[in-house]
Amino acid sequence: MASLAxxxxxxxxxxxxxxxxxxxxxxxGKMAVCSKVDYRPFxxxxxxxxxxxxxxxxxxxxxxxxxxxxxxxIEVERIPVIAANRIQFLxxxxxxxxxxxxxxxxxxRQTVAIVEPNYYSSGVNVMALKSxxxxxxxxxxxxxxxxxxxxxxxxxxxxxxxxxxLTFAGIAxxxxxxxxxxxIGLLTDDSLATSRLKDDRxxxxxxxxxxxxDASWGAAIQKGDEEFYALMSETIADWHRSGKITELENKxxxxxxxxxxxMHEQYKNM
Amino acid sequence: xxxxxxxxxxxxxxxxxxxxxxxxxxLFCRYTGLPFTRITLWHGCILLVTxxxxxxxxxxxxxxxxxxxxxxxIKWTPLLFQGxxxxxxxxxxxxxxxxxxxxxxxxAQISLMPPVRTSSWLLTQLLRxxxxxxxxxxxxxxxxxxxxxFGVLVIMPDWVKATFGLSLPVxxxxxxxxxxxxxxxxxxxxxxxxxxxFSRKQTLWMIVIPQCLKxxxxxxxxxxAIVTMAxxxxxxxxxxxxxxxxxxxxxxxxxxxxLLPMYGYILVFFFLYIYPISRLTIxxxxxxxxxx
Numbered sequence: 383m384a385s386l387a388x389x390x391x392x393x394x395x396x397x398x399x400x401x402x403x404x405x406x407x408x409x410x411g412k413m414a415v416c417s418k419v420d421y422r423p424f425x426x427x428x429x430x431x432x433x434x435x436x437x438x439x440x441x442x443x444x445x446x447x448x449x450x451x452x453x454x455x456i457e458v459e460r461i462p463v464i465a466a467n468r469i470q471f472l473x474x475x476x477x478x479x480x481x482x483x484x485x486x487x488x489x490x491r492q493t494v495a496i497v498e499p500n501y502y503s504s505g506v507n508v509m510a511l512k513s514x515x516x517x518x519x520x521x522x523x524x525x526x527x528x529x530x531x532x533x534x535x536x537x538x539x540x541x542x543x544x545x546x547x548l549t550f551a552g553i554a555x556x557x558x559x560x561x562x563x564x565x566i567g568l569l570t571d572d573s574l575a576t577s578r579l580k581d582d583r584x585x586x587x588x589x590x591x592x593x594x595x596d597a598s599w600g601a602a603i604q605k606g607d608e609e610f611y612a613l614m615s616e617t618i619a620d621w622h623r624s625g626k627i628t629e630l631e632n633k634x635x636x637x638x639x640x641x642x643x644x645m646h647e648q649y650k651n652m
Numbered sequence: 653x654x655x656x657x658x659x660x661x662x663x664x665x666x667x668x669x670x671x672x673x674x675x676x677x678x679l680f681c682r683y684t685g686l687p688f689t690r691i692t693l694w695h696g697c698i699l700l701v702t703x704x705x706x707x708x709x710x711x712x713x714x715x716x717x718x719x720x721x722x723x724x725x726i727k728w729t730p731l732l733f734q735g736x737x738x739x740x741x742x743x744x745x746x747x748x749x750x751x752x753x754x755x756x757x758x759x760a761q762i763s764l765m766p767p768v769r770t771s772s773w774l775l776t777q778l779l780r781x782x783x784x785x786x787x788x789x790x791x792x793x794x795x796x797x798x799x800x801x802f803g804v805l806v807i808m809p810d811w812v813k814a815t816f817g818l819s820l821p822v823x824x825x826x827x828x829x830x831x832x833x834x835x836x837x838x839x840x841x842x843x844x845x846x847x848x849x850f851s852r853k854q855t856l857w858m859i860v861i862p863q864c865l866k867x868x869x870x871x872x873x874x875x876x877a878i879v880t881m882a883x884x885x886x887x888x889x890x891x892x893x894x895x896x897x898x899x900x901x902x903x904x905x906x907x908x909x910x911l912l913p914m915y916g917y918i919l920v921f922f923f924l925y926i927y928p929i930s931r932l933t934i935x936x937x938x939x940x941x942x943x944x
Contacts, residue, residue, distance in 0.1 A: 554902035
């Protein structure tokens with residue numbers, strides 16, 4: 383074990399120094415992107431395993447822009463991440479770019495560079511059976527609710543409403559728990575929930591309250607890379623300018639968010 | 653020099669006494685009061701049928717024009733099988749690496765040099781008694797994902813790192829199998845060979861090891877079955893193996909009624925692979941049990 387640790391330290395010391403991302407991407411002809419494959423419709427797997435979804439379309443757009451800028455074809459490696467490891471992967475240089483449903487939080491900005499402007503936004507809502515009586519946020523006080531592990535709202539809401547929170551690793555498990563009646567409602571991402579509720583299977587369910595804690599999703603890169611940051615910043619501004627986000631929302635069956643519309647209004651004349 | 657020549661030979665076809673196995677006439681466990689059952693192929697079939705019934709039941713319940721549960725399982729089978737192959741590859745590699753190193757560690761445990769003996773014993777105990785997931789995490793975070801060796805960039809995929817991580821507990825267990833196997837050979841064998849002027853090295857390689865190979869094989873195969881099942885731990889460290897893909901598929905389907913059939917399906921994959929290994933192990937154990 384000691385020799386193992388020593389070997390690890392040795393390798394660690396000689397690990398490739400991550401330089402400016404664009405040089406690295408150009409040199410290798412490959413860009414590594416941390417992305418989600420477990421968050422339909424933002425990122426999930428097609429039957430043959432290929433990652434698809436709204437965010438993967440955005441990643442393909444970044445690829446096109448990079449190819450234009452670097453004047454050569456580049457390959458994109460999509461590295462599947464989960465909430466628990468995405469920041470660590472980016473920080474360690476395993477991926478050059480992260481587009482993985484990540485909420486823009488001040489504490490995350492301390493470790494990685496979150497690109498401005500944000501590209502998407504969502505808030506938290508309660509999904510429950512139509513027959514369940516929840517009319518305002520205060521109605522969930524002391525109740526048993528389901529949620530996903532690692533969701534950013536868990537801690538705050540649990541404290542605020544004294545919730546008996548039941549959390550699960552996967553979205554499928556969380557939704558099954560709601561259907562099984564293990565909790566009276568599900569704390570969920572509103573954009574995800576609206577796309578679910580379009581399905582007949584969820585006909586008995588609805589969103590109960592006004593969405594709160596609206597938070598933006600940010601793409602992230604490693605700290606201190608001005609050139610790549612500028613490129614990504616321009617790319618995302620362009621997505622808002624051209625209305626690409628709203629267009630993709632339609633493509634993937636997501637109810638258009640007011641936030642995306644507002645960003646389009648704000649950027650289209652800039 | 654063979655062991656069987658020194659012990660009374662049992663007749664062919666006569667069942668070998670198995671230590672710890674219940675006598676035939678006792679049908680209920682003394683402690684739990686439950687009947688003794690052995691997992692047979694029937695259990696696998698029952699599992700499969702249950703799964704199918706569950707699938708058709710769920711399909712009838714939803715009554716949508718979409719794919720039935722069975723259809724959904726079939727649709728995802730190629731991808732799932734790909735992931736399962738990675739599990740098998742990881743298990744075989746971890747077993748190979750673990751065995752190659754573990755054999756030497758086991759031999760070091762019976763060394764006559766106290767420092768060698770003690771340090772190999774310590775290493776074996778350390779790796780054998782820590783949870784597999786803990787060693788896995790250590791390796792995942794210790795080895796960088798890429799490093800340069802003499803100017804060549806080596807990229808270390810996650811599954812390779814996970815395989816290294818799994819081979820650590822394997823090598824410790826192999827070490828114990830080897831040590832136990834060698835020590836199970838009666839002392840008289842060593843004494844007899846010494847009297848015939850064999851050196852210690854010759855005794856070990858020419859007399860003791862050939863005899864205990866048979867004894868070591870069943871526990872070694874048992875270990876392999878366990879390693880295969882343990883490869884799903886790769887799910888926790890982000891390797892795209894069968895269980896990870898199962899979760900991805902569940903997320904892609906966004907149908908909660910797929911939850912049980914999907915996990916049941918992956919269970920059948922593992923059962924069908926491991927069951928024959930387990931039967932073969934039992935067969936070999938019976939066949940090669942040596943009295944004394």
